[in-house]
Structures are given as structure tokens and as C-alpha cells.
Amino acid sequence: MxxxxxxxxxxxxxxxxxxxxxxxxxxxxxxxxxxxxxxxxxxxxxxxxxxxxxxxxxxxxxxxxxxxxxxxxxxxxxxxxxxxxxxxxxxxxxxxxxxxxxxxxxxxxxxxxxxxxxxxxxxxxxxxxxxxxxxxxxxxxxxxxxxxxxxxxxxxxxxxxxxxxxxxxxxxxxxxxxxxxxxxxxxxxxxxxxxxxxxxxxxxxxxxxxxxxxxxxxxxxxxxxxxxxxxxxxxxxxxxxxxxxxxxxxxxxxxAKSEMQNDETRIGKLRDYLETELLKIDGTFVNGSVKNRIYNTTNICFPGVWSEQLIIALGNISVSSGSACSSVTSKPSHVLKALGLSDEDALSSIRFSLGRFTTLEEIDFTIKKVTELVHHLTA
Missing domain, CATH: 3.40.640.10 (Type I PLP-dependent aspartate aminotransferase-like (Major domain))
Known part of the structure; x- marks a missing residue:
């Protein structure tokens, strides 16, 4: 790839x-x-x-x-x-x-x-x-x-x-x-x-x-x-x-009614794999409940790395720093602030949301690219 x-x-x-x-x-x-x-x-x-x-x-x-x-x-x-x-x-x-x-x-x-x-x-x-x-x-x-x-x-x-x-x-x-x-x-x-x-x-x-x-x-x-x-x-x-x-x-x-169970099983495994590997980066943590959440989403904080900078550096890998309706501003997410995050940590968080067409090859590439970039940006 x-x-x-x-x-x-x-x-x-x-x-x-x-x-x-x-x-x-x-x-x-x-x-x-x-x-x-x-x-x-x-x-x-x-x-x-x-x-x-x-x-x-x-x-x-x-x-x-x-x-x-x-x-x-x-x-x-x-x-x-x-x-x-x-x-x-x-x-x-x-x-x-x-x-x-x-x-x-x-x-x-x-x-x-x-x-x-x-x-x-x-x-x-x-x-x-x-x-x-x-x-x-x-x-x-x-x-x-x-x-x-x-x-x-x-x-x-x-x-x-x-x-x-x-x-x-x-x-x-x-x-x-x-x-x-x-x-x-x-x-x-x-x-x-x-x-x-x-x-x-x-x-x-x-x-x-x-x-x-x-x-x-x-x-x-x-x-x-x-x-x-x-x-x-x-x-x-x-x-x-x-x-x-x-x-x-x-x-x-x-x-959706016919594919829901298959989607949950396959996408959930990919999300868990992505999250597990990215949490191996020093200092990273998941925002929000790990126990009670939808299977396709993980929101991860990369302390010391501005999310906007990371998103730009990722180029053709499309991820988000929050709601698409609020992404035109550089203000910290109101959701993450409501969870008690500091402005700095809120502005260092990335949402990864997977879907029906996400592949294992894409997740492998994303893990490698994000890990490399975070290490580079915090060096």
C-alpha cells in the first residue's frame, strides 16, 4: 500500500x-x-x-x-x-x-x-x-x-x-x-x-x-x-x-437489518486491533467509556501532538478531531471538555471511526503511519 x-x-x-x-x-x-x-x-x-x-x-x-x-x-x-x-x-x-x-x-x-x-x-x-x-x-x-x-x-x-x-x-x-x-x-x-x-x-x-x-x-x-x-x-x-x-x-x-451482526463482528475486531496498537504509543489514552460504546469508534489522545497537525500529516488517511459540524474551528471539542479534558489534551485527540468498507490492510497501514508520525512530532 x-x-x-x-x-x-x-x-x-x-x-x-x-x-x-x-x-x-x-x-x-x-x-x-x-x-x-x-x-x-x-x-x-x-x-x-x-x-x-x-x-x-x-x-x-x-x-x-x-x-x-x-x-x-x-x-x-x-x-x-x-x-x-x-x-x-x-x-x-x-x-x-x-x-x-x-x-x-x-x-x-x-x-x-x-x-x-x-x-x-x-x-x-x-x-x-x-x-x-x-x-x-x-x-x-x-x-x-x-x-x-x-x-x-x-x-x-x-x-x-x-x-x-x-x-x-x-x-x-x-x-x-x-x-x-x-x-x-x-x-x-x-x-x-x-x-x-x-x-x-x-x-x-x-x-x-x-x-x-x-x-x-x-x-x-x-x-x-x-x-x-x-x-x-x-x-x-x-x-x-x-x-x-x-x-x-x-x-x-x-x-442494515440483514448485515448488522456481520458488521459489528468484523468492524469491532478491526477497531479493537487499531486501538490496541495505537495505545502502545507512550502516554496515549482513550477518551470516553471503553465498556459502553459503539463498536466502530475510538477517540484517542496523543499528548503533546496537535490533532490538526497530525491530521494534515496523515494526508490521504481521513480521520477527525471531532464532529464534522465543528471541525472548521480550532476550539477544543465541547464533548471532550465535558469529560474533563484540558484544552491541550482535547486538542491532541483524534477520532477514528471505521465502517463497512474498512479493511485489515488499511488498519495495518494506519497503525504504522500514525505511530511513525507521533514519534516524529514528539521527538
Whole structure:
């Protein structure tokens, strides 16, 4: 393997579209291009395909088709869930956590300006949530608890069922951002007690620009639509449906359901091997929980080595210093700071996120290259 060979280890930022997903989508650009809301035969054929795709989405999370609202991605889904619920409720308190994605934190900041009280709760040093502390925070005045299933930077997985039980015991709802978990681990929204759930296709080998919001029928949630127009999707999300995107999301869900176990076994072994070898470098350590995390992610601190410098030096090996949405700044990661890291250690940390197309040869090359560069940069 040469230095010109591209190695992509930034799958938490986005993934390569699965060939079978792309193949399934293509006819909906060129042959079945009618508007699915049209009443003619071409439109009804497309509507049939869309309904099948929505069944595939619902099936992956143990939901019903009428509980799925298609969006442009998880960010829009989170905005619809938070703002839409807030606009239709008399309760004024929301609880979330300091390690959440900016799509949640920034939306909550907006809600604060609308008169809501938002509690940004801290996490333990390994990034997990202290459920006992949460019990003291959730009251009868709490409208919503917002938590991601798996952290995008560290991979830390939270005990969603325990958190939902605390929320429900006080009459609050639970919004779970599954963007980094969907397609990787089995999710049954009803069994976990999730009232609303968000996801994006491009995080698990589907196309960009498409996602979904699950809203539980059982929870009897009232949402106020945030995009107005033609009244599509029960007046909750107006706009002509992105048919190729929906077809792609549905296919990605179908593939994930059949390949999930194989992916976990193979990718998990590669991640463990990469991590074990990189931790042989003096002073290195893993950020976040080692016990409770998603199998494709490791976030490693290389003390004394600026992550930006290492990323540039790695050239065609694509890794990250944190969330893709925040990587344009040189500020330390808010997630790593919430875990108690110093600015220096946070700015010396690299996220490696593996995927379905990662190979052992690529991991061997990455171990060799990272080890050489760290030794050179600390010499």
C-alpha cells in the first residue's frame, strides 16, 4: 500500500453510499420520476415505492409506518421535534446533556430565547450519564429529556431505557438522537421507551439529504409543523417528497437489518486491533467509556501532538478531531471538555471511526503511519 492510497476512517462524519443503495435509487431519477402525491398512474407507482421504503425505515426501529416523518436529515428532524413540541405545549422545561450534538444544543439555545428553561446536565468522566442524578432533575414541569443513543465523538452508548423510565415517571417525554447508532445496533423504539427518535441516512451507507423523525402513536404527541406549504406528511412537514432519497434510506435500512451482526463482528475486531496498537504509543489514552460504546469508534489522545497537525500529516488517511459540524474551528471539542479534558489534551485527540468498507490492510497501514508520525512530532 502506497501513500497515495486513500484510507477513510471518518465514518461518523459520513459514509460511502452502499452500491446496492445507489443501484436501487437510480431509476427514481430517470424512470420513476413522478411526484408521489400525484393521482395519475405514474404518481401512484412512485407512491407505492415510497410507502414500501417508509415500511423499511419503520421496520428497522420497530415502528409503524404512520409514526415516520421524512425529513432532510437528523438536524431537521431534531428541530421539528424540539420546536414543534415546544410550540404545542404549556410545559416550559427541557433537559439535555453537555455532550449532545450541536444540532440539539443550538436548537435548545433558540428555545431558551422563546422562554423555555433548559438544563444542560453534565456527564461522568467516561461520558456516560448518571441516571440517579437525572432523577433529581426531572420534575412534573419537565416537558422533554433529550439524549443521543451513541456519542458522535467518543462512541459512548447511553442507557436509553433507564433514562426513558426516569422521564416517564415524571410525565416527561424522551427524544433520542440515534444518528450514530442507527444501522449499527438493534433499536426497538417502543421497547426502549423512546417517544421521538431522529436519524440520518448518510451515517449508515445511505444518501445525504434524507432522514426521518419517529413520533410514537402511543405517546399521543402534538407537534406543530415547522415548514408550511402543501400540507404533506399530515401537515407536519410540507414540501415535495425527496423520492430517490427516501428509496435510498429505505434500502439502507433493509441492508442494515440483514448485515448488522456481520458488521459489528468484523468492524469491532478491526477497531479493537487499531486501538490496541495505537495505545502502545507512550502516554496515549482513550477518551470516553471503553465498556459502553459503539463498536466502530475510538477517540484517542496523543499528548503533546496537535490533532490538526497530525491530521494534515496523515494526508490521504481521513480521520477527525471531532464532529464534522465543528471541525472548521480550532476550539477544543465541547464533548471532550465535558469529560474533563484540558484544552491541550482535547486538542491532541483524534477520532477514528471505521465502517463497512474498512479493511485489515488499511488498519495495518494506519497503525504504522500514525505511530511513525507521533514519534516524529514528539521527538
Amino acid at each position: 502506497t501513500n497515495e492510497y486513500k484510507i477513510y476512517l471518518d465514518n461518523n462524519a459520513t459514509t460511502k453510499i452502499d452500491h446496492n443503495v445507489l443501484k436501487t435509487m437510480l431509476p427514481y431519477f430517470t424512470e420513476f420520476y413522478a411526484n408521489g402525491n400525484s393521482s395519475h398512474l405514474d404518481g401512484l407507482v412512485v407512491k407505492d415505492s415510497v410507502e414500501n421504503a417508509i415500511f423499511q425505515i419503520a421496520d428497522l426501529i420497530g415502528a409503524q409506518e404512520n409514526e415516520i416523518i421524512v425529513t432532510s436529515g437528523a438536524t431537521e428532524a431534531l428541530n421539528l421535534a424540539i420546536k414543534g413540541l415546544a410550540a404545542a405545549s404549556s410545559k416550559k422545561k427541557i433537559i439535555t446533556f453537555t455532550t449532545e450534538h450541536k444540532a440539539v444544543l443550538d436548537t435548545c439555545k433558540y428555545i431558551e430565547n422563546q422562554g423555555f428553561e433548559v438544563d444542560y446536565s453534565g456527564v461522568k468522566s467516561d461520558g456516560t450519564i448518571n441516571v440517579e442524578n437525572l432523577k433529581d432533575s426531572v420534575t412534573e414541569e419537565t416537558l422533554l429529556v433529550i439524549v443521543m443513543m451513541s456519542n458522535n465523538e467518543t462512541g459512548t452508548v447511553h442507557d436509553i431505557k433507564a433514562i426513558s423510565e426516569v422521564a416517564h415517571a415524571n410525565g416527561a417525554l424522551l427524544l433520542c438522537d440515534t444518528t450514530q447508532a442507527i444501522g449499527k445496533i438493534a433499536i426497538n423504539a417502543e421497547d426502549l421507551g423512546i417517544d421521538m427518535l431522529t436519524l440520518s441516512a448518510h451515517k449508515f451507507y445511505g444518501p445525504k439529504g434524507i432522514g426521518a423523525l419517529y413520533v410514537s402513536n402511543k405517546s399521543r404527541i402534538k407537534l406543530s409543523g415547522q415548514i408550511h406549504g402543501g400540507g404533506q406528511q399530515r401537515n407536519l412537514r410540507s414540501g415535495t417528497l425527496n423520492v430517490p432519497g427516501i428509496i435510498g434510506l429505505g434500502k439502507a435500512c433493509e441492508i
